[in-house]
Amino acid sequence: MFDIQPSSPTPIYRQVIDQVRRLVAGGQLRACDELPSVRSVAERHAINPMTVSKAYSLLEAEGLLTRRRGVGMAVAEGARPAHPPSDRLALLQPALDAAAQQAAQLGLPRETVLQAFDTALRALLTDPKSTP
Template sequence: MPDAPFSFDIQPQLATPIYRQVVEQVQRLVAGGQLKPGDDLPSVRAVAERHAINPMTVSKAYSLLEAEGLLARRRGVGMVVAEGVRPAGDDRMALLQPALLALARQARQLGITPDQALDALAQAFHSNDQDNA
Protein backbone atom coordinates (compact mmCIF):
# COMPACT_ATOMS: atom_id res chain seq x y z
CA MET A 1 0.00 0.00 0.00
CA PRO A 2 1.28 3.51 -0.65
CA ASP A 3 2.91 5.25 2.34
CA ALA A 4 0.18 7.86 2.63
CA PRO A 5 -3.39 6.73 3.31
CA PHE A 6 -4.77 5.34 0.05
CA SER A 7 -7.26 7.60 -1.67
CA PHE A 8 -8.91 7.59 -5.06
CA ASP A 9 -8.66 10.54 -7.44
CA ILE A 10 -12.35 10.91 -8.31
CA GLN A 11 -13.20 13.55 -10.91
CA PRO A 12 -16.98 13.83 -11.34
CA GLN A 13 -16.59 16.33 -14.22
CA LEU A 14 -15.01 13.67 -16.47
CA ALA A 15 -17.08 11.79 -19.03
CA THR A 16 -15.81 8.52 -17.53
CA PRO A 17 -18.36 7.20 -15.00
CA ILE A 18 -17.14 7.33 -11.40
CA TYR A 19 -17.32 3.55 -10.94
CA ARG A 20 -15.05 3.17 -14.02
CA GLN A 21 -12.60 5.69 -12.56
CA VAL A 22 -12.35 3.56 -9.41
CA VAL A 23 -11.97 0.32 -11.41
CA GLU A 24 -9.28 1.76 -13.67
CA GLN A 25 -7.33 3.31 -10.80
CA VAL A 26 -7.24 0.00 -8.90
CA GLN A 27 -6.19 -1.82 -12.08
CA ARG A 28 -3.34 0.64 -12.64
CA LEU A 29 -2.20 0.59 -9.00
CA VAL A 30 -2.11 -3.23 -9.00
CA ALA A 31 -0.42 -3.37 -12.41
CA GLY A 32 2.19 -0.88 -11.22
CA GLY A 33 2.84 -2.81 -8.02
CA GLN A 34 1.69 0.03 -5.78
CA LEU A 35 -1.10 -2.17 -4.43
CA LYS A 36 0.03 -5.66 -3.48
CA PRO A 37 -1.79 -8.86 -2.53
CA GLY A 38 -3.36 -8.49 0.90
CA ASP A 39 -3.42 -4.67 0.83
CA ASP A 40 -6.68 -3.25 2.15
CA LEU A 41 -8.81 -0.91 0.09
CA PRO A 42 -10.75 1.86 1.80
CA SER A 43 -14.26 0.85 2.78
CA VAL A 44 -17.19 1.61 0.51
CA ARG A 45 -18.52 3.99 3.14
CA ALA A 46 -15.18 5.81 3.53
CA VAL A 47 -14.79 6.33 -0.23
CA ALA A 48 -18.41 7.46 -0.62
CA GLU A 49 -18.15 9.94 2.25
CA ARG A 50 -14.75 11.33 1.23
CA HIS A 51 -15.86 12.00 -2.35
CA ALA A 52 -19.56 12.72 -1.69
CA ILE A 53 -20.69 9.94 -4.03
CA ASN A 54 -23.29 7.21 -3.79
CA PRO A 55 -22.02 4.14 -1.89
CA MET A 56 -23.60 1.92 -4.57
CA THR A 57 -21.19 3.45 -7.11
CA VAL A 58 -18.18 2.32 -5.05
CA SER A 59 -19.80 -1.04 -4.35
CA LYS A 60 -20.33 -1.59 -8.09
CA ALA A 61 -16.66 -0.84 -8.81
CA TYR A 62 -15.45 -3.17 -6.05
CA SER A 63 -17.80 -5.94 -7.24
CA LEU A 64 -16.49 -5.64 -10.81
CA LEU A 65 -12.90 -5.81 -9.53
CA GLU A 66 -13.79 -8.85 -7.42
CA ALA A 67 -15.36 -10.58 -10.46
CA GLU A 68 -12.18 -9.76 -12.40
CA GLY A 69 -10.13 -11.49 -9.70
CA LEU A 70 -8.21 -8.39 -8.60
CA LEU A 71 -9.99 -7.99 -5.26
CA ALA A 72 -11.18 -10.41 -2.63
CA ARG A 73 -13.77 -9.83 0.07
CA ARG A 74 -12.62 -10.57 3.62
CA ARG A 75 -15.40 -10.86 6.14
CA GLY A 76 -15.17 -8.10 8.73
CA VAL A 77 -12.20 -6.48 6.97
CA GLY A 78 -13.56 -5.38 3.61
CA MET A 79 -11.93 -5.57 0.22
CA VAL A 80 -8.28 -6.51 -0.23
CA VAL A 81 -6.08 -7.08 -3.24
CA ALA A 82 -6.46 -10.77 -4.07
CA GLU A 83 -3.63 -13.20 -3.33
CA GLY A 84 -1.68 -14.27 -6.38
CA VAL A 85 -2.18 -10.95 -8.19
CA ARG A 86 1.12 -9.73 -9.57
CA PRO A 87 2.25 -6.48 -11.15
CA ALA A 88 1.49 -6.54 -14.86
CA GLY A 89 4.97 -5.75 -16.17
CA ASP A 90 4.64 -4.83 -19.85
CA ASP A 91 0.84 -4.74 -19.56
CA ARG A 92 1.20 -1.40 -17.76
CA MET A 93 1.74 0.30 -21.11
CA ALA A 94 -1.42 -1.32 -22.46
CA LEU A 95 -3.36 0.28 -19.59
CA LEU A 96 -1.82 3.66 -20.40
CA GLN A 97 -2.37 3.43 -24.17
CA PRO A 98 -5.96 4.79 -24.29
CA ALA A 99 -4.95 7.92 -22.36
CA LEU A 100 -1.90 8.40 -24.60
CA LEU A 101 -4.01 8.11 -27.74
CA ALA A 102 -6.52 10.63 -26.36
CA LEU A 103 -3.68 13.00 -25.44
CA ALA A 104 -2.15 12.71 -28.93
CA ARG A 105 -5.54 13.30 -30.59
CA GLN A 106 -6.22 16.39 -28.46
CA ALA A 107 -2.70 17.76 -29.05
CA ARG A 108 -3.12 17.38 -32.83
CA GLN A 109 -6.51 19.11 -32.70
CA LEU A 110 -4.93 22.00 -30.77
CA GLY A 111 -2.03 22.27 -33.20
CA ILE A 112 0.50 21.23 -30.55
CA THR A 113 3.65 19.55 -31.85
CA PRO A 114 4.83 16.20 -30.44
CA ASP A 115 7.82 17.95 -28.81
CA GLN A 116 5.55 20.50 -27.14
CA ALA A 117 3.25 17.73 -25.90
CA LEU A 118 6.21 15.75 -24.52
CA ASP A 119 7.52 18.85 -22.73
CA ALA A 120 4.07 19.46 -21.23
CA LEU A 121 3.86 15.82 -20.14
CA ALA A 122 7.30 16.04 -18.49
CA GLN A 123 6.21 19.21 -16.68
CA ALA A 124 3.03 17.49 -15.51
CA PHE A 125 5.10 14.62 -14.12
CA HIS A 126 7.33 17.03 -12.19
CA SER A 127 4.39 19.07 -10.94
CA ASN A 128 2.67 15.87 -9.76
CA ASP A 129 5.86 14.79 -7.96
CA GLN A 130 5.92 18.11 -6.09
CA ASP A 131 2.21 17.81 -5.19
CA ASN A 132 2.87 14.37 -3.66
CA ALA A 133 6.01 15.45 -1.76
Protein backbone atom coordinates (compact mmCIF):
# COMPACT_ATOMS: atom_id res chain seq x y z
CA MET A 1 0.00 0.00 0.00
CA PHE A 2 2.83 2.40 0.82
CA ASP A 3 5.82 3.42 -1.24
CA ILE A 4 8.42 4.32 1.40
CA GLN A 5 11.60 5.98 0.19
CA PRO A 6 14.17 5.87 3.05
CA SER A 7 16.59 8.04 1.06
CA SER A 8 13.99 10.79 0.56
CA PRO A 9 14.50 14.04 2.45
CA THR A 10 10.86 13.70 3.55
CA PRO A 11 10.66 11.92 6.92
CA ILE A 12 9.18 8.43 6.71
CA TYR A 13 6.26 9.22 9.02
CA ARG A 14 5.40 12.19 6.75
CA GLN A 15 5.55 9.92 3.68
CA VAL A 16 2.99 7.59 5.30
CA ILE A 17 0.73 10.50 6.29
CA ASP A 18 0.86 12.05 2.82
CA GLN A 19 0.18 8.74 1.10
CA VAL A 20 -2.84 7.95 3.31
CA ARG A 21 -4.24 11.42 2.63
CA ARG A 22 -3.80 10.94 -1.12
CA LEU A 23 -5.35 7.46 -1.07
CA VAL A 24 -8.41 8.81 0.76
CA ALA A 25 -8.63 11.89 -1.47
CA GLY A 26 -8.38 9.72 -4.58
CA GLY A 27 -11.01 7.28 -3.37
CA GLN A 28 -8.71 4.24 -3.15
CA LEU A 29 -9.34 4.20 0.60
CA ARG A 30 -12.91 4.72 1.77
CA ALA A 31 -14.61 5.03 5.14
CA CYS A 32 -14.14 1.88 7.26
CA ASP A 33 -11.37 0.46 5.04
CA GLU A 34 -8.67 -1.09 7.22
CA LEU A 35 -5.05 -0.03 6.99
CA PRO A 36 -2.20 -2.50 7.23
CA SER A 37 -1.04 -3.05 10.79
CA VAL A 38 1.85 -1.07 12.21
CA ARG A 39 3.87 -4.26 12.47
CA SER A 40 3.25 -5.35 8.88
CA VAL A 41 4.16 -1.93 7.44
CA ALA A 42 7.30 -1.77 9.60
CA GLU A 43 8.40 -5.28 8.62
CA ARG A 44 7.65 -4.85 4.92
CA HIS A 45 9.65 -1.63 4.67
CA ALA A 46 12.28 -2.42 7.32
CA ILE A 47 11.42 0.68 9.35
CA ASN A 48 10.84 1.33 13.03
CA PRO A 49 7.28 0.46 14.12
CA MET A 50 7.20 3.66 16.18
CA THR A 51 7.51 5.63 12.94
CA VAL A 52 4.39 3.99 11.51
CA SER A 53 2.59 4.32 14.83
CA LYS A 54 3.41 8.04 14.92
CA ALA A 55 1.99 8.54 11.42
CA TYR A 56 -1.19 6.62 12.24
CA SER A 57 -1.63 8.51 15.53
CA LEU A 58 -1.27 11.88 13.80
CA LEU A 59 -3.84 10.83 11.19
CA GLU A 60 -6.14 9.69 14.00
CA ALA A 61 -5.76 13.06 15.77
CA GLU A 62 -6.58 14.74 12.46
CA GLY A 63 -9.79 12.69 12.26
CA LEU A 64 -8.85 10.83 9.09
CA LEU A 65 -8.31 7.47 10.81
CA THR A 66 -10.03 5.76 13.69
CA ARG A 67 -8.67 3.09 16.00
CA ARG A 68 -10.81 -0.04 16.18
CA ARG A 69 -10.17 -2.18 19.21
CA GLY A 70 -8.73 -5.53 18.28
CA VAL A 71 -8.72 -4.71 14.58
CA GLY A 72 -6.34 -1.79 14.10
CA MET A 73 -6.67 1.44 12.20
CA ALA A 74 -9.36 2.17 9.65
CA VAL A 75 -10.43 5.18 7.64
CA ALA A 76 -12.83 7.21 9.77
CA GLU A 77 -16.54 7.30 8.96
CA GLY A 78 -16.41 11.05 8.39
CA ALA A 79 -13.48 10.86 5.97
CA ARG A 80 -14.45 12.45 2.71
CA PRO A 81 -14.41 10.18 -0.32
CA ALA A 82 -12.77 11.17 -3.58
CA HIS A 83 -12.23 14.90 -3.76
CA PRO A 84 -12.80 16.88 -6.96
CA PRO A 85 -9.87 16.67 -9.41
CA SER A 86 -8.77 20.22 -8.53
CA ASP A 87 -8.38 19.27 -4.84
CA ARG A 88 -6.50 16.11 -5.72
CA LEU A 89 -4.22 18.05 -8.05
CA ALA A 90 -3.43 20.41 -5.16
CA LEU A 91 -2.11 17.40 -3.21
CA LEU A 92 0.13 16.52 -6.15
CA GLN A 93 1.38 20.05 -6.83
CA PRO A 94 4.34 20.04 -4.39
CA ALA A 95 5.74 16.91 -6.04
CA LEU A 96 5.23 18.40 -9.50
CA ASP A 97 6.97 21.61 -8.45
CA ALA A 98 9.93 19.66 -7.06
CA ALA A 99 10.19 17.53 -10.21
CA ALA A 100 9.99 20.62 -12.43
CA GLN A 101 12.74 22.31 -10.44
CA GLN A 102 14.97 19.25 -10.71
CA ALA A 103 14.33 18.97 -14.46
CA ALA A 104 15.24 22.63 -14.94
CA GLN A 105 18.40 22.22 -12.86
CA LEU A 106 19.37 19.24 -15.00
CA GLY A 107 18.72 21.25 -18.16
CA LEU A 108 16.30 18.66 -19.51
CA PRO A 109 14.11 19.66 -22.44
CA ARG A 110 10.42 20.11 -21.61
CA GLU A 111 9.30 17.43 -24.07
CA THR A 112 11.72 14.88 -22.60
CA VAL A 113 10.42 15.51 -19.09
CA LEU A 114 6.77 15.32 -20.18
CA GLN A 115 7.47 12.07 -22.05
CA ALA A 116 9.20 10.57 -18.98
CA PHE A 117 6.28 11.57 -16.74
CA ASP A 118 3.76 10.15 -19.20
CA THR A 119 5.69 6.87 -19.40
CA ALA A 120 5.88 6.58 -15.60
CA LEU A 121 2.20 7.39 -15.17
CA ARG A 122 1.12 4.92 -17.85
CA ALA A 123 3.18 2.18 -16.22
CA LEU A 124 1.54 2.80 -12.85
CA LEU A 125 -1.97 3.00 -14.29
CA THR A 126 -1.40 -0.24 -16.20
CA ASP A 127 0.12 -2.09 -13.23
CA PRO A 128 -0.25 -0.18 -9.91
CA LYS A 129 2.23 -2.55 -8.23
CA SER A 130 5.00 -1.69 -10.69
CA THR A 131 7.39 1.14 -10.15
CA PRO A 132 8.73 3.25 -12.99
